[in-house]
Structure formats: C-alpha cells, structure tokens
Amino acid sequence: MFEKDIYQLIRGLRAHKGNEREYIQDSLKECRKEIRGADMDQKATALLKLVYLEMFGHDMSWASFNVLEVMSSPKYLQKRVGYLAAVQSFRSDTEVLMLAGNLLKKDLNSPDKIIMALPLITIPHVINASMANSLLGDLVIRLSHSNPAIRKKTIVTLYRLALVYPETLRPAWPKIKERLQDENEDPSVTAAIVNVICELGWRRPQDFLPLAPRLFELLTSNTNNWMAIKIIKLFSTLLPLEPRLAKKLLPPLTNIIKTTPAMSLLYECVNGMIQGGMLDAVEGTTEGDEIARLCVSKLRAMLVVEGDPNLRYVALLAFARITTSHADLVSEHRDVILECIDDPDISIRIRALDLVVGMVDANSLQTVVERLLRQLRTSGRATAADEPSNDRGTHDGIVPRADDDDEALTTIHPREAKSTQPPPLPDDYRTGVIERILSMCSKDTYANMTDFEWYVTVLVELVKQCPAVSAADVSGGAAKSRPSAADAIGDELVNVAVRVKAVRPEAASAAQSLLVLESREHLFPASAGGGHGVLGSSAFVAGEFAGLLPSPEAVLTSLIHPSNAQLPAAVLLSYLQAIPKLFSQLTGNQQGLWNQSHASHCTLVIARIVHFLEPLAIHPNLEVQERAVEFLDLMRLTSEAVSSQPLDDEDNATPRLLSQAIPSLFSGVELNPVAPSALLKVQPPEGLDLDAPINANLNMILQQADLDSEYVETDNEVYKFYHEKPSAVAFDPHRPAAELLDPAGTGSSRSSSYQDAEADSNPESLERKKLMRRERNKDDPYYIDPDRASNSSTPLHNILRSNNGDALDVDSIPVMELNMDASNGHNVPAPPTSDRKPVRKAQRRFEVAADETLGGDNDAPSAFQLTSAASAARGKRSLLEVDSSGLASLSLDDAAAATRSSALEFERRRLEEEEMAKAMKEVERLRLEMQRAQEGIQFGEAPEGGTMVVRKKKKKKARVEGDAEEAANGGDGGEEVGVVKKKKKKKKMAVEDDGQEQQPEEDALVAKGKRKKKRQVVFDENTAAD
Amino acid sequence: MINAVLVFNNNGQPRLTKFYTQLDTSVQQRLISEIFTLVSARPASSCNFLPLPPLLASSSSSSTSNEHNDAPSLVTYGHYATLYFILISTSTESPLALLDFIRVFVEALDKLFENVCELDLIFNFETLHAVLGEMIVGGVVVETSLDKIVEGVRAQGRVMKRPVNESRPGLAQGIWAGR
Structure with a gap:
C-alpha cells in the first residue's frame, strides 16, 4: 500500500466533505506509523503532513524526536521540512531541544548558504538561555558572511538570543555596530540592523545616542521608506535624552513631511515629532510654530480625507x-474628532471615544452624550448569529473543511476585497459606549455636570440600551467577576442619589420607574435580562429614599412580587433590605390615630411581605436566607404588636414598634460617599513595615514575659505565639499547619538533642518540659535558651504571618490613634459619619458631595497601593508577548558596565544556573534513554557528549582566569563577585562562566571528553573573533 | 516587533500560522478563531485595524501608561480575495507600514505563483512559509523589497504551482500521483 503524500492528504481532506474529522484521525494514525519507519523520505512526508494538520490544531508535540531526526537529514528538502516542523511545534518544554544544539551548530557551519539559513530562521523560535550561550560563537562569525541575506538574518537571530540571555549581546554588539557604520554594507542588512536597534532602542535609549550621526545620515540619504520609518521611531525615543537632536532633525523631517509621497512615512514623521517632544523643543521660534501647525494640520487632513478609514484611524x-502632553493642540480639532464618533467603522469610533472622553467640558458634555445615545438607540442589535459564542470556531475548534473550489480558485489580486453593509453594534461596543458615557459624566466628581435631572433620565435611558448578559454571567450570580454595564449604571444612580441632595426626588422616581413591574417589559427588552444589574441599586435607592418616592405602595408591591424570587441573589439581597425600609415608610409615619382601617392596612401589608419572605427562608444563597429569616421574624413581631394594640381607645397611638422601633433601624446617620482609597490613605505610621517582625525586641520582651512567672499557659496557641521566636527562614507553605506548629518538626534547623521523639506526638508534654527547663534555668544568665536565640528558626512566625498575620499585625498597631486627629477631625475613616465635608463642584444649584477621605489634599497613593501595583505589573504578561525586560539591565556602554553590579544580575544568574543544571541532567537522561532505544540514529559526526565537552573545556579556562582575577583583586568579595565583575570587563567571559557554574554535573561527565580537541578549535575561534 | 502572522480564508480555515512566541497549539487555535470572529464581522468600508481580541486585550489594557512595551497592541489585517492576512505586532511597528508589508507579502506570492489563488497556497504551504521566512525572522522584519524576497525564495528551489486539474477534485485523483 502506498502512503499518502501531502498533496493527497490535502486532496483527501477536500474530497471528504462532511466527515473531515474521521479522515484526519485516520491520517494521523497513518502518520504515526510512517514517522516511525526507517525510510527518511517517508518520515519527512509524514512530518510535513503533521505540520499541515498542526495548523488546524492537532498537536504534534509527541513527534518532537522525529522532527529532530528529519532535521538531521542530509537532504535539503527533508531538512527543510524538519526545520519547519521545529519552528511550528517546538515549545519551551520540548525535551529534545537540548539535543538540537549540536545539529544547529553543525548546520550553521554548513558550506551551503541555503542550509545555513535554516537554523538562522529557526533559532529564534526554539532558543533558550543555555542554547543561546553555546550558539553565540557560531552566530557571531556569521555576521561577516559574504552573503548579505545570511548577515541580515544573523543580526536578527542575535537579537532574539539577547532576549533570552542578555549577556550575549555584549560580544555581538560591536560587530553589529561595525556593520551599521559600514557605508558599503548591503542596504537590506543596514535596514535589518535598524529594525533591531529600533526594538532595542526603547529599552535603553541612552546606549544608542552615539549612533545618532550615522542614523541621521541614513535618514537623509534615504532610499527605503520602511527603514526611514524605523529610524524616525528610534529618534522619537532618543529625542528626550538629547535636546540638540531636535534642531538637527527639524529640517530633514520637515522636508520629508512636505515632499514624501508615502503616507506611512509622512504619518510617522508627524507622529515621531509629536511623540519625541520635538514641538516643545523648538517652541517659541518661528519655525517651531510653523512645524507645529504643519504637523497638526496634516493630522487633521488625515481625519477628514474621504474614503480612507485607515488614515482616520492612525x-x-x-x-x-499627544492628548496628555498637548491637550490644547488636540482640542483645537474637537470638531473633526467629534465627527468620528459617528463613523461607520467601529474601530474608529472606539478610538474617537477614547479621545472624546478626555475632551468634553461642561458645555459639550450634553451634546456628546446625546449623540452617543442616539447612536445606541438607532442602530440594531447584533443578532444571535453574530455573537461570538455562536461562532463555529469557538465551539468546535477549527476543523478543516472541504473548500469551495470556485472560491479557492479566485485569484488573489493584490487589491483588497471589499464588501458592503454595516454590521449592527456589537455588545462590547455598546458596553464600551455606556461605560464611557458614565465616566464622562462622573469625571472629577461630576465636575462637568450641570444638569443632574437630565443625567438621571440619561441613566434610565441607558438601562434600555444595556446589552444582554450571557447566561453564564447570570447564573454566576454573586461570583460574577466583571461588573456589567447595568451594574455600572446602578452604581451611578446610587452615587448621584447619595451625593446630590437636590436630585434625590428624581433619582427616587427613576428608581421607581425601573422597579415597577408594569414597566419592566418596556425597560428591559433585551431577553436575557441585560439591565437586571440595575435593579439592586434601584432597590437600594428606593429603600433609602423611600420618603421621596412618588408611590411607595406601588414599589413595595413590585418588590414583593413572587416572580422576584427568581432574581440573582445579589439583587434579591438589595430587595430584601429595601422591603422593611419601605414598610416602615408606609406604616410608621402615620400622624393620625390608630384606627381600624389603619390597622387592617398594616396587617395586610405585613401578610403580603410575610408571604414573599417565607419561601426565601430556604433560598440556596445563605445571605438571602439569613436576611429573609431576620425580616420574617421582625414582621411576625410587628404583626403581633399590631393585633394586640387596642383599637377603640381614643388615646392609643400607633404601636411603638411601628412608629419608632422599625424606623430607627433604618434611619439614624445619613449616608455619605467615602473614597474607595480612604482606607488605604490611612498613612502607615512612620517606620511601620508590615513585613518586618512585629517587634525587633520581641525576644527581649518575651524573655521578660517568660521571667514573669504569672504568665499562665492555659491556651497553648497564645502561649506559643508569644514564646516562640520569630523566624526569617522561609517555610514550606504546603506542609500541614499542625506539623508546622510542632516545634519538633523543624528539627533539622535546630538542635534536637534535647527533644526526644515522644514529644513530637504530644505537644502538651513538650510544653511542660520546656517550662520546667525554663524554670530551672531562668536565673542562669549563661544558659542558652534555644527559644531565645535570634538566628535559629521556628516556623511559627511564618505561619502567623502567612495565615493570619495581617490581622495580628494590624491589631497590634495603633493605626487609628496615629493619624486621625492630625488630619481633619474624622474619628472614623469608614462609612456613615454624620459630619460631612461638602465641596462645591457644580456651579449651579447642585451640590455634589465629595468623597470622604483622609488628608484629602494628597493624591499620592499609599505605600500599600504602590507595592500591589508593582506586583500586579510584574505578574501580568500578555499572551504573545516576547519578554525583553532582561535587556533593560544590560548596558552596552563598556565603561559603565565595568563598575556596575546589581543584585538583579545575581538573581538572574542564579536562576540560569539552576535551569542549566536541570537541563544538563535532562540531556544526560535523554541521551542515555535514546542511545538505548534508537541505536541507529546519531547526529552526524557530532557525538552526543559534545555539549558537555565544551562546558568542560570552558570550565577549566574560566576557573583559571577566575582565580587569577581573584588574586589580582586581592580576593575581595569572594568568588562569585569576582566572576561577575570579570564578566563585565571581558566580554568573552560571558560565555565561560556558565561553564564554571556547571561544575558538579561536569565532574560526573568528565569521562565523555572524547571530542575536546575539535571543540577547542571552535571556541578559540570565537574568542578571537571577540 | 511582529508577534504573529496568520493567514486564513473567509471561512476561518487557517492557511498559515506563524507565532514568534512559543504558544500551545490549543491557545493558538483560540486566538485564530477570536480574530476570525472579529475580522469577519467587519464591513469592507472599515479600516484595517482590529481591536485586540479578548485573549490579548485582558492583559495589555493595564499597561497603557507606558508608551512602549512588549505587549502586542496592534492587529492589522488585509483582505485579499478569499484570504485574510493578519499581523499582530507591538507598538514599535508603524500601522501604515504594516499594511504595506502585507501588500508586499501578497505581491511576492503573486509573483512566485503567477496569479496566485488560495489553492496555490493550500497545496504549497511550505512555499508560503518560505516567503514569510525571507521577510520576517524571529518577529523582526528583515526584507521589504519585493525582488529580494522573490529571489530569496527561488534560491531555495523551484516553486510549484498547484497540481494540475486540482480544480476538479475526484477526477484528478487517479491521474495525479507523486510530487
């Protein structure tokens, strides 16, 4: 039977309309078989098929060893397939990566430039730190290769090397610089270098300032627009560092702006000038004004140009x-920018919206918001078919489908296809618009808001425009991670009602209109309950300002409608809380006498509320359950009070429970807005470090407490907390707490000679023994109490710190006393306090209450916020991101490098060492495994032990030099410091010192040193090249 | 730098995927389908820049304060006949220049295949990779000149057209065998 080749696979796929999945599974099975065979042709074909199927999401990581086999094929066509497979399928955890090093080296040194190019374009995809180190030498010499195509690819590959192992850039950089300065260099090589420098540039612009003259020269003698754009981009990062550049760059850039036919270049010129702060640099001079006008007018022209949405977008x-730095320049063009929020293209609208949010003022706010509202009102909603969740791709993954041939045969003209008909507004755009309207209106505590009545109507209108919430979000209930647009509207409603007293009646009636069941259908047309997030907030407003409701009776009726039991728990909670408030409003404030009709009214209302609450007492949500039960009992109490109150007596007033007790539950202090950061702004007392041990003298104090014999140990936990010494040693958090609490568990770090095994299982007897011992020795000043020693470790402090340390720490720190009285007379930082601090923001009749905060003058985030922000920034990393942060600490300036030594460097080195050690072990393991399993396959002439041999060699050399260095330095700072310093002085050391760190593994591998000689040659060559 | 290059057709069938970061196959597929969802909903009159797909948007929105960073911030696409060409890149790339780049890519394919159509690319996806390899290495653009790209690809061996008669599947199967 003949195997399928790649064409047959593809053709087969196309022929099997409808059952592609089966066909693919069959093919995969065949591939598995074929790839294990001995025939290299067959292997390569199978691999190519796998690569094709990988494109459709069929994992091929299991074939990584076969990839390596095909890569090592002597035939170019097979090799190419192997390399392609490596690029597409190798991941950082691919084990055979370690074995690829030798093969890459060998192919890099191939006499055939076509073969040489294969590893060059593959290395960026598979490189890791240890490989970077060993490949560096082979790559650097390729910079002088006769073929420009090889040179330019090498340059980029070296850049990717530097990303995983920044030190490799040090030996490569002078060579790259040399290429750049060479006037006779091939223009594409120069362009590639400029591209790389542009990538490097923003990390450490100062290192590239010396190149400015050459870059300037390249810019002015420009032939390649792509390169010119990159140079301009690079200059815009250099400009802030060197003010003189601005003057120098002005004429050529102006020239380009005026003459270039390429819109991209023109745009980047303008963009670069603005971004680099050039307009500031030449401000005041006549040519400065001229250029500013020129730039902005070009941008304006791009906005109004017909038929090219791309220009509008950019x-x-x-x-x-520039809106942050040159707000004035931007706002001059408000008219055209505002036009863009109605652009048919949603990408453009979003961009414009971002700008508009920053541009609105009190005058334009209403116009802009009305405009956005109209947009929401008039455009259709996305139909179900357009929803991402209904997309085939998201459900099933991508399945290769038989293609429509007529379509596939359509020639791809280098002219873009265009079709027409505008799409309905997608939901996330709607959400975006609503969020931006809210943020525009509430900016700076409603600084721009002049008409709050209008705002309340806008809020109600927005509820109608809320996109539907997907089923998952609804069922998620309280666990919902991201607040929906409706939640945000609800928050605004509460915010306005609380802050602006004058608008409370309107807010209350808005809340009523949202709550009343009859209008529900009209207000929430979106089927999936898009606006339901607003109900909770409405219920709060209605309850809190029940006195202002136009019709509290109607609201209460809606709140206790049986259908409400189906609402999400969060909404239901607000409802439950609002019900008694409304009840007390309806029944409590009767001035008139207690009479029959009144009593029956009360009884009726109570009965209805009880009817609603009863089923909720078994609601699955515990909090709903609790509140329901509480209010249920309250209602029953009230019911008793009502029925026991005599009716006939003339003197009898409303029952006290109704007239006083219940209202007093809900009135009292008035609600005030509190800044979310208020608590964080409580300044930590000077010198307070929550991470530090509670008291440096803790030992001393504990010692004294110890001596006080009146300390009676009734509670083991408390006793331990005060009597165990703090520890600075990190402890394994996964160990069970019980084990940690047992002092004997840490036997390794302390002397266990006095603790016998039985104590382990019996903490009480242990405590007793300890006490006896202390008692015995307490008067002996020379007795070394293990519990008092400062530098041995117990886990307790750590446990406390990690488990409940915050509470303990905070409790022990008198936060309140320290700051309150000093700042502004607030006694309590958090919620309802009666003294408020109204700040006049709005000019007219609306008084907006500002957030209550502490020492409100400074906006500086507290220390807590800073640290959390920093850690968040570190933790987050985008999916496709190639991390180049390692480069930030790498200085290419030799003089600076010689003196610089940072803790960061040490840390990184240590990690690399670990990784390398792990990797070497892995290689050895794999090597043995494969040697056994795959007798026939070796990598050309390179023996498997090659890598190790190189290390071995390097190690020796590095050792000698390291020792010499140490001797020269007078042995200061120990060996490790010596190594690092040396590295900075001599570039080649960068390669060597890893070898030194590998010592333990290598000692075990010395026996494998068969190919020392050849490796030695290569090595010398590259040190010489340095 | 350029983080990924994707080519897929009007139905979201991938024709080329190249990621310059190591990424799990399943995540790659999710990203492709997210971008396809975004791009297929756009009318022709709109601009060639996409909002970030949800997979990418979540992490990058936090770091907008910095002018430059490593996070991809730009999704540029071109729609040529039945195919979408997508570039995902960071802020160091120029948006308009990327559009030109896609154009050069398509022109290079057209020159190599002579009136290139989707079928050519389906059957010769290796060549598609080769063209891209001449233009981008490790996420950095190394060549934008059409002639040099074509020359570089041709140097690697003859570029094949699609198999003859491929337009009529079924008939061709017995006749056309071998490479």
Missing part, C-alpha cells in the same frame, strides 16, 4: 498619544 491614534 490620525486618531496620534492624537491620542
């Missing part, structure tokens, strides 16, 4: 970049 991007 112009808005540029405006957005």
